[in-house]
Amino acid sequence: xxxxxxxxxxxxxxxxxxxxxxxxxxxxxxxxxxxxxxxxxxxxxxxxxxxxxxxxxxxxxxxxxxxxxxxxxxxxxxxxxxxxxxxxxxxxxxxxxxxxxxxxxxxxxxxxxxxxxxxxxxxxxxxxxxxxxxxxxxxxxxxxxxxxxxxxxxxxxxxxxxxxxxxxxxxxxxxxxxxxxxxxxxxxxxxxxxxxxxxxxxxxxxxxxxxxxxxxxxxxxxxxxxxxxxxxxxxxxxxxxxxxxxxxxxxxxxxxxxxxxxxxxxxxxxxxxxxxxxxxxxxxxxxxxxxxxxxxxxxxxxxxxxxxxxxxxxxxxxxxxxxxxxxxxxxxxxxxxxxxxxxxxxxxxxxxxxxxxxxxxxxxx
Amino acid sequence: xxxxxxxxxxxxxxxxxxxxxxxxxxxxxxxxxxxxxxxxxxxxxxxxxxxxxxxxxxxxxxxxxxxxxxxxxxxxxxxxxxxxxxxxxxxxxxxxxxxxxxxxxxxxxxxxxxxxxxxxxxxxxxxxxxxxxxxxxxxxxxxxxxxxxxxxxxxxxxxxxxxxxxxxxxxxxxxxxxxxxxxxxxxxxxxxxxxxxxxxxxxxxxxxxxxxxxxxxxxxxxxxxxxxxxxxxxxxxxxxxxxxxxxxxxxxxxxxxxxxxxxxxxxxxxxxxxxxxxxxxxxxxxxxxxxxxxxxxxxxxxxxxxxxxxxxxxxxxxxxxxxxxxxxxxxxxx
Numbered sequence: 001x002x003x004x005x006x007x008x009x010x011x012x013x014x015x016x017x018x019x020x021x022x023x024x025x026x027x028x029x030x031x032x033x034x035x036x037x038x039x040x041x042x043x044x045x046x047x048x049x050x051x052x053x054x055x056x057x058x059x060x061x062x063x064x065x066x067x068x069x070x071x072x073x074x075x076x077x078x079x080x081x082x083x084x085x086x087x088x089x090x091x092x093x094x095x096x097x098x099x100x101x102x103x104x105x106x107x108x109x110x111x112x113x114x115x116x117x118x119x120x121x122x123x124x125x126x127x128x129x130x131x132x133x134x135x136x137x138x139x140x141x142x143x144x145x146x147x148x149x150x151x152x153x154x155x156x157x158x159x160x161x162x163x164x165x166x167x168x169x170x171x172x173x174x175x176x177x178x179x180x181x182x183x184x185x186x187x188x189x190x191x192x193x194x195x196x197x198x199x200x201x202x203x204x205x206x207x208x209x210x211x212x213x214x215x216x217x218x219x220x221x222x223x224x225x226x227x228x229x230x231x232x233x234x235x236x237x238x239x240x241x242x243x244x245x246x247x248x249x250x251x252x253x254x255x256x257x258x259x260x261x262x263x264x265x266x267x268x269x270x271x272x273x274x275x276x277x278x279x280x281x282x283x284x285x286x287x288x289x290x291x292x293x294x295x296x297x298x299x300x301x302x303x304x305x306x307x308x309x310x311x312x313x314x315x316x317x318x319x320x321x322x323x324x325x326x327x328x329x330x331x332x333x334x335x336x337x338x339x340x341x342x343x344x345x346x347x348x349x350x351x352x353x354x355x356x357x358x359x360x361x362x363x364x365x
Numbered sequence: 366x367x368x369x370x371x372x373x374x375x376x377x378x379x380x381x382x383x384x385x386x387x388x389x390x391x392x393x394x395x396x397x398x399x400x401x402x403x404x405x406x407x408x409x410x411x412x413x414x415x416x417x418x419x420x421x422x423x424x425x426x427x428x429x430x431x432x433x434x435x436x437x438x439x440x441x442x443x444x445x446x447x448x449x450x451x452x453x454x455x456x457x458x459x460x461x462x463x464x465x466x467x468x469x470x471x472x473x474x475x476x477x478x479x480x481x482x483x484x485x486x487x488x489x490x491x492x493x494x495x496x497x498x499x500x501x502x503x504x505x506x507x508x509x510x511x512x513x514x515x516x517x518x519x520x521x522x523x524x525x526x527x528x529x530x531x532x533x534x535x536x537x538x539x540x541x542x543x544x545x546x547x548x549x550x551x552x553x554x555x556x557x558x559x560x561x562x563x564x565x566x567x568x569x570x571x572x573x574x575x576x577x578x579x580x581x582x583x584x585x586x587x588x589x590x591x592x593x594x595x596x597x598x599x600x601x602x603x604x605x606x607x608x609x610x611x612x613x614x615x616x617x618x619x620x621x622x623x624x625x626x627x628x629x630x631x632x633x634x635x636x637x638x639x640x641x642x643x644x645x646x647x648x649x650x651x652x653x654x655x656x657x658x659x660x661x662x663x664x665x666x667x668x669x670x671x672x673x674x675x676x677x678x679x680x681x682x683x684x685x686x687x688x689x690x691x692x693x694x695x696x697x698x699x
Contacts, residue, residue, distance in 0.1 A: 052598075052602060053601075053602075054598055054601075073601070073606070074598070074601040074602050075601050075602070075603075075604045075605055075606055076604075079602075080602055080603065081598075081599070081602045083595045083598070083599060084595075085593070085595055087593065087595040087596050087598070087599035089596060089599070089600075089614060090596075090618070091614075091617045091618055091695070100600070100603050100613070101602075101603030101604045101605075103604075103605070104604060148603065149602075149603075152603065152604065
């Protein structure tokens with residue numbers, strides 16, 4: 001059932017001694033919204049530019065729709081790009097920007113005008129055709145860049161951090177529009193971002209990259225709920241890590257002995273660990289429940305004292321100090337009621353509890 | 366913006382109010398101190414007006430140049446213009462209004478012919494200079510990665526010597542027994558020296574094109590340097606090859622530099638008289654030589670002034686035509 005539109009086959013890119021991308025091998029399925037996510041300098045943009053044809057791989061091959069691309073210049077590749085700064089031609093108005101790539105399409109003037117009108121309709125800017133590039137806001141420029149690429153009907157649309165320059169509200173609105181647009185037209189999107197929230201919101205699949213290497217490829221839910229490595233667990237969202245050792249393991253559950261949390265029971269974790277192995281116990285801040293009286297249990301419970309707290313509107317963050325641990329543990333709590341003052345007391349004794357299937361066990365070297 | 370418009374008013378009010386209150390509460394102030402105070406407040410009002418007004422400050426910054434322009438350019442031009450309607454009577458001017466100089470200009474075809482020839486030579490010089498300068502500017506802007514400044518300084522190296530020396534250098538190059546002729550002779554390509562190299566419009570064109578190269582390279586370089594590189598990638602991405610990307614993106618975006626370069630070369634070379642008098646020979650004579658002789662040997666200043674005015678008007682007309690043409694060209698290739 002593999003229907004790969006892009007296939008990276010051992011792709012590497014070296015700039016002198018700098019290894020920008022190292023041996024990337026993975027497929028992007030047709031019609032997917034695929035994100036390359038990673039901190040700046042991780043090689044995600046280089047990978048994208050290799051698909052576009054602006055960089056040639058030092059090793060390996062990129063296949064687009066089954067065709068090897070190494071010898072194909074950018075102008076002959078069936079992909080189009082939305083640039084980070086949008087690259088709207090300043091000497092052309094909106095119509096001519098959108099029509100730029102259609103010179104060789106063999107359309108008559110009326111056909112082309114119709115297509116441009118459709119494109120303007122698609123990006124919700126009808127009547128903006130005669131505007132100059134300098135008369136557009138950031139969000140409008142982004143839409144024009146989208147229309148200019150989409151009118152070419154590419155097999156894959158490449159997007160290089162297209163939302164980075166927009167303010168938060170507009171960015172969230174554009175995220176939804178982008179997702180709707182992708183589902184509406186069904187073109188494969190290859191999206192580069194350093195914003196993990198954005199990647200989670202938009203993507204079908206996410207490739208997490210670090211220092212030129214692809215760390216993990218999974219759906220947003222998988223990446224967040226059962227990350228495969230400490231790096232990914234740490235990079236996506238917030239995570240509390242605790243050192244531990246497997247004391248017992250069955251098919252359905254494992255027991256971890258940790259110096260800080262005591263005995264931790266874990267179910268539904270498919271880390272494939274064996275007894276005696278050194279592991280990380282990882283728990284998301286929102287999956288820990290604070291209790292203010294001793295629950296009288298020892299498993300999946302840890303007692304400590306309340307540290308500083310931060311109010312974030314929809315939720316609050318608390319830092320809880322546990323004995324035998326230097327860094328406080330981050331706990332996030334939904335602000336379900338308007339008055340949460342009873343939680344904001346430093347030095348108050350507090351017990352943290354969590355469900356056994358809320359815990360992720362990761363191998364530790 | 367109402368907030369912006371009203372704030373200076375409020376500031377002025379806030380400034381004057383304490384003064385008024387002060388004046389009311391201390392009515393026994395002596396006349397002198399009150400005058401001194403109002404003088405002081407007058408001074409600060411002026412200062413405030415000055416700081417508030419963009420236009421005033423702009424004029425303040427402009428004034429040295431403006432003065433130089435008025436006394437060094439506008440006044441002499443006015444004198445020249447007036448002079449062109451007078452007549453020469455041996456060493457005196459007949460200071461009554463007359464069209465005679467202009468009717469002379471049109472009556473004798475030699476002036477018009479030489480003016481047209483000057484414009485032709487300058488046009489070819491401009492074309493050659495811009496065509497040669499563009500690749501150079503392109504190379505520095507797009508291909509030189511580091512030490513661009515060194516390249517730019519190297520371009521100005523010819524200017525470290527006098528202009529006359531550079532013209533004489535071309536005489537040495539193109540002369541009967543010059544570098545080109547002796548070189549060609551020594552490798553046996555020619556047996557007799559070529560005579561068409563020097564003392565003709567060709568020599569004037571080569572010399573001027575070389576002399577004004579830097580004035581064309583620098584503005585074109587600046588306009589190319591400003592082009593966002595992602596625009597060129599976008600053009601490639603949208604299906605154009607390297608050449609068409611250049612034609613559809615780089616060229617139109619560098620047109621301001623090309624226009625500036627063309628004007629910077631064309632305008633001064635039309636009126637040049639040093640180069641044609643040194644390497645032009647009888648056939649390479651230009652309008653500048655005529656004007657110079659009118660103010661010199663021929664001793665007919667009013668006619669010289671009239672020819673100057675005609676030359677200026679023609680150049681202005683040519684520039685308008687050129688700007689109109691490039692504007693249309695930009696719209697067409699876009």
